[in-house]
Amino acid sequence: MTTELEESLRIRKIKEGTVIDHINPGNALYVLKILKISGKEGNIISVAMNVPSGKLKSGYKDVVKIENRELDPNEINVIALISPYATISIIRDMNIVSKMRVKLPDEIVNVGIKCINPNCITNSNEPVNTHFKLRSSDPLEIECVYCNKTMTYNDILQNLV
Numbered sequence: 001m002t003t004e005l006e007e008s009l010r011i012r013k014i015k016e017g018t019v020i021d022h023i024n025p026g027n028a029l030y031v032l033k034i035l036k037i038s039g040k041e042g043n044i045i046s047v048a049m050n051v052p053s054g055k056l057k058s059g060y061k062d063v064v065k066i067e068n069r070e071l072d073p074n075e076i077n078v079i080a081l082i083s084p085y086a087t088i089s090i091i092r093d094m095n096i097v098s099k100m101r102v103k104l105p106d107e108i109v110n111v112g113i114k115c116i117n118p119n120c121i122t123n124s125n126e127p128v129n130t131h132f133k134l135r136s137s138d139p140l141e142i143e144c145v146y147c148n149k150t151m152t153y154n155d156i157l158q159n160l161v
Contacts, residue, residue: 012046014065014091015067015093016068016092016093017043017065017091018065018066018069018088018089018091019063019065019088019091020065020071020079020086020088021063021086021087022053022056022061022083022085022087023062023063023079023083024056024058024061024082024083024086025049025050025056025061026049026050026062027062027082028048028064030082030160031079031082031086032064033112034079034082034112034113035071035078037066041069043066044065044066044067044068045065045066045067046063046065046067047063047065048062048063048064049062051063062083070090071088074105074111076088076100077102077104078105078111079102080102080103080105081108081111081142081156082157084102084104084137084140085101086101086102087099087100087102104134105134106133107131107132107133107134108130108131108134108142109130109131110130110131111130113130113132113159113160113161114130114159115130115132115147115151116144116155117144117147120144120147121146122146130144131144132144139152139153140152140153
């Protein structure tokens with residue numbers, strides 16, 4: 001049996017930065033990938049995967065803490081592509097100054113997702129940013145504005161760059 005002290009020591013509190021909570025279990029690494037966080041940026045990154053959760057249907061969640069970095073609104077909403085129930089807390093001086101739930105953006109521009117269509121102009125050597133529009137949130141579907149190819153949740157996970 002795990003004690004309360006052991007539970008609290010899994011990931012320590014951070015003084016400044018961002019906490020991404022209620023990530024679908026097993027998806028924390030995808031969140032880091034879509035945010036282009038490799039660990040070489042110099043920030044301390046804490047990742048907990050498959051932590052018990054009373055909020056998610058599965059009963060488990062992932063948590064990511066990024067010290068000394070606050071996510072911008074575009075980054076926050078792009079997380080919804082990977083984990084639509086995630087919450088973002090901005091931490092300053094060890095206090096939560098802002099807490100929000102991610103929201104699927106209507107448009108996704110130049111984010112770490114490549115189009116599933118190998119013949120799409122965005123997959124050529126042309127200097128064109130990827131650009132997708134949200135077609136459906138449930139089930140998740142996005143559409144490339146250049147080639148009109150539709151991508152599902154699994155397609156997005158498989159085409160993160």
